[in-house]
Structures are given as structure tokens and as C-alpha cells.
Amino acid sequence: MYKIVRKKELNPTVxxxxxxxxxxxxxxxxxxxxxxxxxxNGERIPLTVxxxxxEKGTVTIIFQIVGATTEKLNHKNExxxxxxxxxxLGVPSHVDGLKKVAVVGGGxxxxxxxxxxxxxxxxxCEVHSIVGFRNKDLVILEDEFKASSDILKMMTDDGSYGEKxxxxxxxxxxxxxxxxxxxxxxxxxLIMMKFVCALTKEYxxxxxxxxxxxMIDGTGMCGGCRLTVGGETKFACxxxxxxxxxxxxxxxxMARSTMYKPFERQRHExxxxxxxxx
Amino acid sequence: xxxxxxKKNEMPSQAPDVRNKNFKEVTLGYTPEQAVDxxxxxLNCKNKPCVGGCxxxxxxxxxxxxxxxxxxxxxxxxxxxxxSLPAVCGRVCPQETQCESKCVRGIKGEPVAIGRxxxxxxxxxxxxxxxxPEVPTSNGHRVAVVGAGPAGLTCAGDLAxxxxxxxxxxxxxxxxxxxxYGIPExxxxxxxxxxxxxxxxxxxxxxxxxxxxxxxxxxDELFEEGFEAVFIGSGAGLxxxxxxxxESLKGVYSANEFLTRVNLMxxxxxxxxxxIKKNTNVAVVGGGxxxxxxARSAxxxxxxxxxxxxxxxxxxxxxxxxxxxxxxxxGVIFKTLTNPVEVLGxxxxxxxGIKCVEMxxxxxxxxxxxxxxxxxxxxxxxxxxxxxxSIGTSPNPLIKSTTEGLDTNRHGCIVADEAxxxxxxxxxxxxxxxxxxxxxxxxxxGAGKDAAKAIDEYIKSxx
Numbered sequence: 011m012y013k014i015v016r017k018k019e020l021n022p023t024v025x026x027x028x029x030x031x032x033x034x035x036x037x038x039x040x041x042x043x044x045x046x047x048x049x050x051n052g053e054r055i056p057l058t059v060x061x062x063x064x065e066k067g068t069v070t071i072i073f074q075i076v077g078a079t080t081e082k083l084n085h086k087n088e089x090x091x092x093x094x095x096x097x098x099l100g101v102p103s104h105v106d107g108l109k110k111v112a113v114v115g116g117g118x119x120x121x122x123x124x125x126x127x128x129x130x131x132x133x134x135c136e137v138h139s140i141v142g143f144r145n146k147d148l149v150i151l152e153d154e155f156k157a158s159s160d161i162l163k164m165m166t167d168d169g170s171y172g173e174k175x176x177x178x179x180x181x182x183x184x185x186x187x188x189x190x191x192x193x194x195x196x197x198x199x200l201i202m203m204k205f206v207c208a209l210t211k212e213y214x215x216x217x218x219x220x221x222x223x224x225m226i227d228g229t230g231m232c233g234g235c236r237l238t239v240g241g242e243t244k245f246a247c248x249x250x251x252x253x254x255x256x257x258x259x260x261x262x263x264m265a266r267s268t269m270y271k272p273f274e275r276q277r278h279e280x281x282x283x284x285x286x287x288x
Numbered sequence: 289x290x291x292x293x294x295k296k297n298e299m300p301s302q303a304p305d306v307r308n309k310n311f312k313e314v315t316l317g318y319t320p321e322q323a324v325d326x327x328x329x330x331l332n333c334k335n336k337p338c339v340g341g342c343x344x345x346x347x348x349x350x351x352x353x354x355x356x357x358x359x360x361x362x363x364x365x366x367x368x369x370x371x372s373l374p375a376v377c378g379r380v381c382p383q384e385t386q387c388e389s390k391c392v393r394g395i396k397g398e399p400v401a402i403g404r405x406x407x408x409x410x411x412x413x414x415x416x417x418x419x420x421p422e423v424p425t426s427n428g429h430r431v432a433v434v435g436a437g438p439a440g441l442t443c444a445g446d447l448a449x450x451x452x453x454x455x456x457x458x459x460x461x462x463x464x465x466x467x468x469y470g471i472p473e474x475x476x477x478x479x480x481x482x483x484x485x486x487x488x489x490x491x492x493x494x495x496x497x498x499x500x501x502x503x504x505x506x507x508d509e510l511f512e513e514g515f516e517a518v519f520i521g522s523g524a525g526l527x528x529x530x531x532x533x534x535e536s537l538k539g540v541y542s543a544n545e546f547l548t549r550v551n552l553m554x555x556x557x558x559x560x561x562x563x564i565k566k567n568t569n570v571a572v573v574g575g576g577x578x579x580x581x582x583a584r585s586a587x588x589x590x591x592x593x594x595x596x597x598x599x600x601x602x603x604x605x606x607x608x609x610x611x612x613x614x615x616x617x618x619g620v621i622f623k624t625l626t627n628p629v630e631v632l633g634x635x636x637x638x639x640x641g642i643k644c645v646e647m648x649x650x651x652x653x654x655x656x657x658x659x660x661x662x663x664x665x666x667x668x669x670x671x672x673x674x675x676x677x678s679i680g681t682s683p684n685p686l687i688k689s690t691t692e693g694l695d696t697n698r699h700g701c702i703v704a705d706e707a708x709x710x711x712x713x714x715x716x717x718x719x720x721x722x723x724x725x726x727x728x729x730x731x732x733x734g735a736g737k738d739a740a741k742a743i744d745e746y747i748k749s750x751x
Contacts, residue, residue, distance in 0.1 A: 033499075033504050033505070034504065037503070037504060037505075047461060051554070051559060051560055051561060052561050053553060053560075053561040053562040053563075054461075054553070054562075078561055079561055082561075093461070094461040094497070094498055095498065096459070096461075096498035096499075096500060096504070097500075097503070097504070098503060098504075099500065099503055226545060226548050226549065226553065226562075227459070227460060227469075227548060229459045229460075229500050229503075229684070229686065230525050230526050230684045230685065230686060231469075231523075231524075231525060231526070231527075231544055231548070231684065232527070232542060232544045232545035232548050233526060233527035233529070233542035233544060233545055234541075234542075234545045236529075236536065238536060243529055243531075243535075243536075245526055248526070248684070248685055248686065259536075262536050265536075265537075265538065265637035266536060266538060266637075268538070268637075269538045269565070270563045270565075273563040274563070
């Protein structure tokens with residue numbers, strides 16, 4: 011059992027939890043993920059590590075409430091326990107030798123982009139962060155990004171905060187302004203990563219994306235997380251989750267990610283009190 | 289006087305059209321009378337050919353003699369000397385190619401039903417004897433076992449009996465390995481696996497779940513923590529796919545994924561949070577035990593038609609004979625000499641069929657089996673909404689990539705001495721699917737047993 015030592019609502023559908031898991035904290039690096047089960051009947055879900063504190067022995071996760079499991083997880087409070095918490099899994103993000111990087115985060119994907127920005131910043135790399143949200147109410151981790159970025163571009167779809175527009179608009183501007191990036195790191199919804207990659211391909215800028223497909227064991231056994239990368243079958247759990255964005259077949263990944271959408275919606279409605287009382 | 293019947297005593301089982309709708313165990317086991325009657329078919333040969341066919345060398349005629357005398361606990365004690373998981377092996381061993389294939393009674397008629405007797409004896413013990421196992425006196429030495437599957441559990445059990453302090457590190461949230469994530473409830477009830485795991489714990493074996501060795505901790509760190517030897521029984525790894533178009537469509541599963549959802553995550557039960565797609569027509573590609581398990585699970589989940597698609601013929605199916613017979617009785621349709629060439633999808637990206645070609649058998653290949661060759665102009669389509677790939681696995685890369693000096697072969701399997709499990713790293717032993725590639729439960733147990741003996745010798749030689 012793993013104790014929830016801190017819980018914080020970042021916006022109405024996104025929650026941060028700090029979990030006591032010393033062995034995971036000892037090894038975790040940005041870009042890696044964990045698998046958790048909320049309770050005895052729970053499913054195994056992957057969540058990317060948002061932060062870690064080796065001394066305190068804690069790992070921070072940030073999740074969006076999308077289905078029954080994340081709903082159940084969100085019902086847990088500080089001081090309570092979750093059943094299983096295993097990691098760190100996957101290959102850490104590659105950060106060595108990078109001098110200037112654009113970190114692009116979309117929505118809850120910012121939770122994964124942030125530790126990478128932080129690490130790069132601590133290594134002396136020039137970090138330009140571009141973060142996008144649908145509207146002002148959904149903005150998360152703004153202060154954290156500010157502290158770890160040389161430039162921070164805040165974008166909202168409706169213009170209610172920062173600049174109105176998509177992250178790709180801001181990225182294009184920065185590139186057009188003459189910024190030469192060693193790498194663009196893009197983490198967010200598949201559609202966002204797809205369009206960031208389409209843009210950077212035009213400019214010939216290497217782009218790394220973090221994939222978050224459906225997983226079960228997360229240790230290289232089930233093959234559920236397979237993706238097509240450069241025409242080859244790759245497994246996000248052991249080969250990733252970071253991949254060269256210019257080689258990822260995003261259309262296929264988007265199709266596969268919808269496999270259990272109807273089930274998810276139904277189970278969420280069964281779990282959530284809001285629907286129960288309706 | 290020996291029972292000279294040429295046939296084995298039939299084992300009672302659920303009727304096919306009942307059992308193909310539930311996940312309860314298919315076969316029900318012998319009654320004591322049936323067991324004694326079957327035991328009387330054993331001639332108690334002096335040279336015991338059957339023992340040579342058993343990877344863990346159970347003294348088969350000896351335990352059967354006890355069954356003849358209705359001394360079922362005595363029989364259990366004889367089996368337990370050699371096997372850590374008798375209730376499991378009695379159910380899942382391919383006896384027809386092992387012990388029973390050597391049985392003298394099999395020359396004329398059917399061999400003695402050794403597997404069914406083993407199962408009877410261990411079930412009798414589990415139901416009637418509640419003695420906790422003896423906790424051996426500790427010898428103070430610590431051994432780490434990676435993977436709580438058949439190889440690891442056997443190795444841990446044998447070492448614990450010798451007095452070693454054993455910790456088993458399991459990647460998943462539950463111990464058992466393939467016995468819990470792969471083999472379905474209807475073939476191996478999970479309560480039986482749990483009972484075997486509990487009895488290891490009672491002997492002092494510690495099991496740490498959620499420990500992915502190679503990630504959470506490396507093999508080197510285990511040595512730093514004071515373990516004097518490490519046994520790697522991490523099992524088979526990533527599923528293989530055929531590399532044909534359409535394998536990423538929704539509704540294409542690896543057998544590992546399909547079975548893990550059903551068995552480990554209990555997706556077949558109401559109230560499980562793990563989803564599984566409801567299918568009408570299912571094609572399982574492959575002909576091994578795993579393929580049979582997937583096909584029979586698909587039937588039980590409510591599929592109307594389930595096909596086994598296999599490129600060779602019925603004779604060449606690698607699955608246990610009993611599994612094939614059970615699958616046929618339950619209504620699985622065998623499309624042998626058939627090979628898929630493309631998965632077809634609908635406009636929403638879900639599987640709607642598989643395009644196949646007919647095959648014929650040509651000259652024998654390297655494995656000695658006749659090579660399947662495509663019949664020209666034989667393309668046809670099978671309408672299915674789910675396809676399960678059961679064509680094997682490649683080894684998991686996590687330990688190999690984080691353990692310096694651990695040699696692997698060109699397939700990525702850990703290189704280990706056949707007799708001892710010794711690897712290229714001092715103090716590191718390995719066995720089971722991590723070494724052989726996908727094989728059977730009993731072979732993995734045999735390897736775990738041999739390694740336990742070798743680890744004991746290794747540690748004694750150092751002290």
C-alpha cells in the first residue's frame with residue numbers, strides 16, 4: 011500500500027498527488043512513468059512522473075479525471091492509501107548535451123513536460139516553454155514553468171489568458187524569430203503532438219514526443235501499448251514513452267486510443283456521484 | 289492384481305455446452321475410488337521409465353503405490369519431495385509427451401493416467417490436510433529470486449527447504465506469473481495457485497510485488513543489498529506479431545494482452561474495472577496451449593464463433609492433446625493449413641475480417657516439421673471482429689539491458705548452463721522462459737529446481 015501524503019486540486023478536472031514510494035523516488039527520472047491500481051479490483055493505469063523527491067521518498071503524479079479509475083483515485087484523500095504503485099518504468103527522457111530546447115506542453119500534458127523543463131533548466135540549457143490550455147480555468151503549473159524557463163509563452167484557445175491561439179502558433183513565431191533549437195519536446199494530446207511535429211518537420215527541427223497509449227502491465231509483456239514508429243512496431247512501455255515525433259504514426263495512435271471510450275464513459279458515469287444522483 | 293483395462297479412467301468434467309459459458313474449472317478430478325482403480329493399472333516397473341520422462345523426476349511408481357493403498361497423504365509426501373507445485377502440474381503438464389509417453393501400459397492401450405493421479409493426490413491433500421509446512425532452520429544465507437512464476441517459485445521453494453532466506457521479486461501486483469496472468473481459471477483455478485504461494489510464504493519465503501527488477505532495482509543492487517546469489521526467472525516477454533497490414537486495428541490483441549485482461553485483471557467478472565471488448569466472431573492465430581486458452585476464453589466471454597487459425601495441420605498443433613480436444617468439444621472451429629495475410633478494418637478502425645491464404649505442407653524444415661507453403665490463388669476472408677495473435681514472444685529486455693556481463697543469445701534469451709542455470713555472471717543463475725523462450729510450466733520448474741541445487745553448491749563453495 012502506498013500513502014497519499016499530499017493532494018491538491020490544480021483545476022476542476024486535474025489533481026496532483028504526492029505518493030510515498032521511496033524505491034520509485036530513488037530511481038525516477040523525467041520522462042518515466044508509473045503504473046498504479048487504486049484498489050483490489052482496480053485496473054492498472056500508467057501515469058507519467060510529474061516530480062519526485064528522493065530525500066522525502068515521494069513521487070508526484072498529476073492526472074485528469076477521464077474515467078472510472080481516475081475518478082476513484084480522485085476520491086482518495088491525503089493520508090489514505092492506494093493499492094499498487096510500481097515504477098519507474100520506461101526510458102528516461104534524453105537531456106544530455108542539449109543547449110537550447112523548446113518544451114511544448116498541452117493541457118494535462120504540461121504535467122509531464124514540466125519535470126523535463128526543470129531538469130533541462132538545472133543543466134544550464136536554455137528553455138523556451140510554450141504551454142497551451144483551452145481556457146484560463148484550466149491553467150496548471152504556471153509558476154513552476156516560469157521558474158524553469160527562459161521564455162514562457164502561455165496560450166489559450168479562447169484567449170481568456172495569455173495569448174489566444176494554439177501552441178503551434180507560438181512555436182512557429184519563435185522559430186521564425188530565429189531561435190535555433192537543438193530539439194523540440196512536445197507533450198500533450200495526440201492531435202497537438204501531431205501538429206507540432208508537422209510544423210517542426212517543415213523547419214527540420216528534431217522533435218521528441220511522449221506517448222501515453224493504453225497499457226496493462228507496463229513491463230513489456232502484453233503488447234497493448236504498441237505503436238508504429240518509422241514503420242516498425244514499438245512498445246511504449248519498454249522502448250518509450252519518448253519517441254522521435256517525425257517517425258510516429260499519430261493517426262494510428264489516435265485510432266487505437268479510442269478503443270475503450272464507450273466503456274470508459276459508462277464506468278465513469280457509474281462511479282461519479284454526480285451521475286448517480288441525477 | 290493389476291487392473292488390466294486398456295483405457296484410462298475417464299475424468300469427470302463439465303459438459304461442453306455448459307462449460308463453454310462459464311469460467312469454472314472444466315475437469316472435476318477423480319473420486320477416491322476412481323483414483324485407486326486407476327492406480328491399480330500401474331505395473332510398478334522396476335526400472336521406472338516414467339520417472340525419466342518427468343522434468344522434476346517425481347518417484348511416480350512410488351506415489352502410485354501409496355494411492356493403491358488409499359494412503360493419499362503418503363502419496364502426496366512422495367510427490368512433494370520433488371515438486372513444489374503438484375496441484376498445478378497435475379493440471380497443466382503435457383503428460384502425454386513426458387511421463388505418460390514412457391509408460392509401459394501405453395505400448396498396448398493407454399498409459400496410466402499419471403497426471404490425473406497427481407492432481408487427485410494434491411487436491412486431496414489441499415482439501416484434507418491443514419498442517420502448515422515445516423519452517424526449516426535458517427542457514428543465514430540470502431538468495432534473491434526474480435519473477436514469481438513457475439521457475440522462480442520452484443527455485444525459491446527448494447532453497448527455502450534447504451534453509452536459505454529467499455526473497456522473490458515480482459513485477460506484477462500478484463505472485464504466480466503465467467499461472468495467474470496466462471492460464472485461465474477454467475484450466476487452473478487461481479485459488480490453487482494462491483494456496484501454493486501461501487505455503488511458500490509459510491516456509492519463510494518473502495514475496496515482494498511491484499518490483500520490476502531492471503528498473504526499480506538492478507541485479508547489481510541486489511548483490512549490494514547482501515543477496516549472495518540471484519536467480520532470474522523473469523519469463524517470456526514481448527508478444528510477437530506477424531508484421532502483416534492491419535495489425536494495429538482496434539480488436540487485434542496479443543494473446544498476452546487478451547489473457548492478462550481476462551485472467552489477472554478479471555475482466556470477465558462484473559465489477560472489474562479492466563475493460564475487454566465484447567466480440568461476436570474471434571480468430572486466434574497460432575496452435576499452442578496459449579492459443580487454445582485464448583480461444584476458449586473468447587467463447588466464454590460470449591463470442592458466437594471462435595476460430596483457431598493455424599498454418600500447419602491438425603497433427604502439427606503444438607498444444608496439449610487434452611486442450612485441443614476440449615477446445616473442439618466446446619465448439620472452437622479449427623481452420624488449419626490457413627495463414628492470415630491481412631487484417632481488414634471498417635471505417636472506424638475496428639477489425640471486420642482477416643484475409644487468409646490456404647497452405648499445404650512441403651518438405652521438412654530445420655525443426656523437422658513439414659514447411660507450410662502457400663497454395664496459389666487461395667485467398668479468402670473470414671469475418672471476425674477480433675483477432676488474437678498467439679504466435680510466441682521474444683524475451684523481455686529489462687534485465688538484459690541493465691545487467692552488465694550477462695550474456696544473451698541472438699534471440700535475446702539469457703545464456704545459461706543447461707544443468708545448473710549458471711550464467712556468464714558469477715552468482716547469477718537463470719531458468720524458465722527467460723532462458724528457453726516460451727516453453728512449458730514444468731520445464732521452467734525443472735530449471736528452477738536444478739538452479740536451486742546449483743545455487744546451494746555455489747554458496748557452500750564460497751563459505
